Amino acid sequence: MVLEMQEQGNKKTRKAQEIDDLVDDNTILVRRTLRSGQKINFSGNVVILGDVNPGAEVMASGHVVVLGALRGMVHAGAAGDEQAVVVAFRLQPTQLRIANHITRPPEDESARPSQPEIARIKDDVVTIEVFQTGGERQGFVV
Amino acid sequence: MSEVIVVTSGKGGVGKTTTTANLGTGLAALDHKVALIDADIGLRNLDVLLGLENRIVYDLTDVTGGHCRLRQALIKDKRFEGLFLLPAAQTKDKTAVNPEQMKKLCADLVQEFEYVIIDCPAGIEQGFRNAIAGAEKAIVVTTPEVAAVRDADRVVGLLEAAELRNPTLVINRLRPKMVRHGDMMSIEDIIDILAIELLGVVPEDEMVVISTNRGDAVVQDERSRSGQAYRNIVRRMKGETVPMMNLDQNGFVGRLRRIIGFK
Numbered sequence: 001m002v003l004e005m006q007e008q009g010n011k012k013t014r015k016a017q018e019i020d021d022l023v024d025d026n027t028i029l030v031r032r033t034l035r036s037g038q039k040i041n042f043s044g045n046v047v048i049l050g051d052v053n054p055g056a057e058v059m060a061s062g063h064v065v066v067l068g069a070l071r072g073m074v075h076a077g078a079a080g081d082e083q084a085v086v087v088a089f090r091l092q093p094t095q096l097r098i099a100n101h102i103t104r105p106p107e108d109e110s111a112r113p114s115q116p117e118i119a120r121i122k123d124d125v126v127t128i129e130v131f132q133t134g135g136e137r138q139g140f141v142v
Numbered sequence: 143m144s145e146v147i148v149v150t151s152g153k154g155g156v157g158k159t160t161t162t163a164n165l166g167t168g169l170a171a172l173d174h175k176v177a178l179i180d181a182d183i184g185l186r187n188l189d190v191l192l193g194l195e196n197r198i199v200y201d202l203t204d205v206t207g208g209h210c211r212l213r214q215a216l217i218k219d220k221r222f223e224g225l226f227l228l229p230a231a232q233t234k235d236k237t238a239v240n241p242e243q244m245k246k247l248c249a250d251l252v253q254e255f256e257y258v259i260i261d262c263p264a265g266i267e268q269g270f271r272n273a274i275a276g277a278e279k280a281i282v283v284t285t286p287e288v289a290a291v292r293d294a295d296r297v298v299g300l301l302e303a304a305e306l307r308n309p310t311l312v313i314n315r316l317r318p319k320m321v322r323h324g325d326m327m328s329i330e331d332i333i334d335i336l337a338i339e340l341l342g343v344v345p346e347d348e349m350v351v352i353s354t355n356r357g358d359a360v361v362q363d364e365r366s367r368s369g370q371a372y373r374n375i376v377r378r379m380k381g382e383t384v385p386m387m388n389l390d391q392n393g394f395v396g397r398l399r400r401i402i403g404f405k
Contacts, residue, residue, distance in 0.1 A: 033337060035299030036292050053295050053335055071335070 026062065034058065034072065043079065054094055063087070073097075082121050087131055091117040101126050144252040147259050147379075148181075148277035150301070152293030154264030156285045157314040160350060160360075161372075162261040163191040165281075167359035168376035169257050170225035177216065177255040179228045179247070181273035182263035183238055186230035193220060193357020194227055203231040206243040212250055221362075226255070236268045241275030248276025257379075266300055274301065280309035281341060286316055286327040295336055310341035312375065317346045318389040342375035344368050345389050 026044025036055025040046055045062035056072035058064055061079040063086070070088035075097040077084025082099045090113050095104050098119065103126045116131040149162045159182070166178045180188035183202065189195045200215035205228070212228075219225035228251075231238060251258045262273035274280065280301050284294040294311075301309050313332055320326035329343060347368035353360040361372040367387070374384045 035302075036296035038299050051335075051337070055292055055296060069334075 033068065036072075052088075052093075060084070066091075076119075085118055085120040087116060087118045089116050091119060091128065096126065098126055144256050144258065145279055146248045146252060146277045147257065147279045147281060148262050148274050148306075149259060149281045149283060150262035150270065150273065150297055151264065151283040151290070152266060152297040153284075153290045156283050156290050157312075157344070158264070158283050159187045159191055159261050160354060161281070161283050161312055161314065161344075162188060162259050163354075164359045164361040164369075164372040165376055165379065166225060166257070166259050167192075167219075167222065168361040168372055169379070170219065170222035171362065172376065172380070173224060174257055175224040175255045176257045176259065177226045177228060177251045179251075179258065179260045180230035181239075181244070181260050181269065183230045183269065183272075184232065184235045185263065186232050188261050189217075189227060189229045191354055191357065192227055192359070194229070198229045201229045201231040202247075203234050203238045206239050206247060212247070236263070236272065239272050241272055244272045244275040246276075266297065270297075270300075271304075274304055274306060277306060280306045281312055282309045282336075282338065283312045283314055284332065284336075285314050286321070286329075286332060288327070291327065291332055291335055298336060298338060308339065310339045311336060312341050313343045315346045316343050316389065322390070340386075341378055342371055343386065343389065344371040344375075345387075 028042050028044060028046055030040060030046065030048045030050070033050035034040065034048065034052045034056035036053055039057040041059045043061040045064070046058055046060040047065045047067070048058070049067050051068040052058055052066055052070045052072040052074065054071045058072065059075040059078045061077065061081060063084050064074050064076045066088035069090035070093050072093060073095045074086055074093050076086045077099040080099050084098055086096060086098065092105065092113065095102065096119055097103070098121050101121060117128050118131040119126055119128045149158050151158050162178055166176045169176045178188060179202065180186050189198060194217050197217050200210040202215070204210045205212050205215045216226040216228055219227065248258055260273050260277055263269035282294050282297055284290045298309055313329060316329070317326055321328045329340070333340060345367050347360070347366055349363055349366035350360050350368050353363060360366055360369045361376070363369040371387055374387060377384045
């Protein structure tokens, strides 16, 4: 099954416009677990309330946040945004892509991350760190 | 209060047919009226497991094609009054039936039977779509292997898309010793990924092969652990609360039971 979620044409009132300046306007909330063979392709940010299982794919032009275990394939900043990040409660993807960087977890490491982690591009390298709240420490302003 | 249940897995060889045969036999042993449908057209096996191969005259495609009445195609089991098999055709393929025909067939069978259990073919193509078309419930069978669990996950997603929500899980061929040594996926590992309700765990057991080859169902074997596991699953299907079997035989009680003959 392929879920193609298209950007919705949003009519902006002045108030909405002001809010838009503060937050990204396109974010989709997926309220289920993505199982093998299922796919989300969205131009904007994707927030998933559930797991992304092995064999599932998430592609987003913006950030990807998984409130669960991320074990499938994820591509943030799919349109080329190097500022895009991937955050997951348990970040153990089969493959992780940000913009045009493609990475996979190290072969020898099977340890389960016990804390939420964030993946992003730093100095042209995809790095994974423990996620800490607070926009400034994360290096991007919400 | 009849139920149409499909037994499916995605991957082949994990024990769909064995599970179907055992659950059907187990329910029939408790005096329920059960119809088993072999939906694996072209690769029929269920008749062999039940030892009914030489009694087939008409098959599923004859019924759906209108060549015979449903009653004529149903084969009565050797051991149990209430157990019937609707065999698959061996000389046709999956395209010989369509989902609409399967829906009609299941609707006809629930008039007469308390449980209709459909043995789904491996794969996710037309055979799978036919098998799930008439079902109201699904049992997903997997073995503790990465590939089987992956395919089971895919199937759970497809079942949900087909409005067959909340499938239950049977983990087959678990080897507790290997799990203990970290060489096999544990029950927890599998549940962690699939996140569906566990219906039962069947340990690896030679008795399954032995009784299968004899055309018997291991569920009737009072002494085998796999038989006990299947009997527990049958009781859970009936809505009873049955605690999970202790698969770890290395404890004192386990050793003692083995010595005195309770496997």
